Amino acid sequence: MRALRLTAWGEPATPTEVERPVPHGTEVLVRVEAAGLCHSDLHVIDGAPGALPYRLPFTLGHEVAGRATALGPDAEGVTAGQRVVVYGPWGCGACDRCAAGRDNYCDRRDTLPWHGVGLGRDGGMAEYLLVPSARHLVPIDDLPAVQAAPLSDAGLTSYHAVAGLRDALGEGSTAVVIGVGGLGHLAVQILRATTASRILAVDVREDALALADRSGADFGTLVRADTARVLRTRSGGAGADAVLDFVGTDRTLELAISILRPGGVLAVVGSGGGRLTVAKPGVLPPGFRLSLPFWGTRPELAEVIGLARSGAIRVETERFPLSAAPEAIGRLRRGQVRGRAVLVPD
Template identity: 90%
Template sequence: MRALRLTAWGEPPTQTEVEQPVPHGAEVLVRVEATGLCHSDLHVIDAPPGALPYRLPFTLGHEVAGRTLALGPDADGVAVGDRVVLYGPWGCGACDRCAAGRDNYCDRRDTLAWHGAGLGRDGGMAECVLVPSARHLVPIGDLPADQAAPLSDAGLTSYHAVAGLRHALEEGTTTVVIGVGGLGHLAVQILRATTPSRVLAVDVREEALALADRSGADFGTLVRADTADVLRKRSGGTGADAVLDFVGTTQTLELAAGILRPGGELAVVGSGGGRLTVSKPGVLPPGFRLSLPFWGTHPELAEVVALAQSGAIHVETEQFPLSAAPEAIGRLRRGRVRGRAVLVPD
């Protein structure tokens, strides 16, 4: 079968032919229908030797939806022909957190040579993907694959980040979303579907603000010299109750800290390498709380799928055949993807 594999650190991935896996034990073979392309894939591709614990080569792709094709003799809880989305973070499977479906916070994460599908283990940028256990699968029914695949990271990560702030997002509150791309546009929709908070959106691209508007944002603005003042006025003059930063550069972190009201919540989701100095006394608002949400839990993925099935959230996608993966990767690098890029088998 064809697969897009990382064979050398810092080099473009290679389209190649590999043997189709045969499931053993509790494994499940899934025929891929769609795979999302994420900025995390770029981080993996660009990583220098030794930066990640993964062993080369492996197939990329951690946002995967498809149909079960074959089962190992010990596979349980799934049948051949089921349509599923993969829960992407794969932990040790033995600690208390993994047992509770919280592989994203696996206690042994730092000791593993992988972090999930397409992250040290073969992923979904191929015709088929081998899943270690059916516990990593969530049923999607008749949800289109191009909608389901991005839910496993773009949707799940956004949902998990919002869930961590939901206690603070009562009627009359304001939430700011910085960066309205593959994750940010879903965060806007999830906020609208699960909280009464007013949603303000920030980006450097006019087309991203148009996407925020289509996603239900109450207001959107480009990053300018007066952006913090504009957002403060739009939040009633007191500042935002919460900020979700899907960029994570020093510029966006400073903007976030500058618009939070006292007791405000900042969730940093983007991996832009920025730094925020925490000092007391300092310039951060009193009562400021910071979280670094990572991916999400298995139960939350089921909740995200249910939201999509109800029509409450919709992923804006651009589809590319698997053979056009280099073009899709190039467009993602240049910030020219609208919403989420999704690869489908040719």
């Protein structure tokens, strides 16, 4: 079968012919129908030797949806032919958190040579994917795979981030989304579907603000010298109750802190390398809370799929055949992808 594999750090991923896996034990073979492309894939491709615990080579792709086609003799909880999305942050499978479907916060995560499917383990940028257990599969029924695949990270991570600050987003509250890309546009929709907050969006691109508007934001603005003042005014003067930063640079973190009201909460989702200094006294608002969400839980993924099937959220996607993965990766690097890039088998 064809697969897009990382064979050397800092080098482009290589289209390769590999043997189709055969499931054993509890394993499930999934015929891939769609695989999302994420900035995390770029971070992995560009990684310096030793920066990540992953062992080369492996197939990329951590947002995967498809159809279970073959089951190991001990596989339970899925039937052959069932359409599924893959829960990506595979943990040790033995600790209490993994048992509860919270592999994203596995107690042994720091000791594992992988972070999940396509992140140190073979992923879904291939024709088939071998999943170690059906516990990593969530049914999608009739939801199109091109929609389901990005929901397993872009949707799940955004949902998990919003869930962590939902207690601050009651009636009359304001939430600010910084960075309206693959995750940010879903965060806007999830905020609209699950909270009563006023939603303000910030980006450096006009087309991203148009995407925010289509996703249900109440107001959008470009980053300018007066952005903090504009956002404070739009929030009623007191500032935002919550900020979700999907960029994570020094500049966006500074903006986030400048618009939070006392007791506000900041969720930093983007991995832009920014730093925040915690000092008391200092510039942080009194009562400030910080969240560093990582992916999400398996039960939350089922909830995200439910929202999508109800029509409450929809991923804006650009489709590419698997053979055009290098083109899609290049466009993602240049910031030319609208919403989420999704690879589909040729």
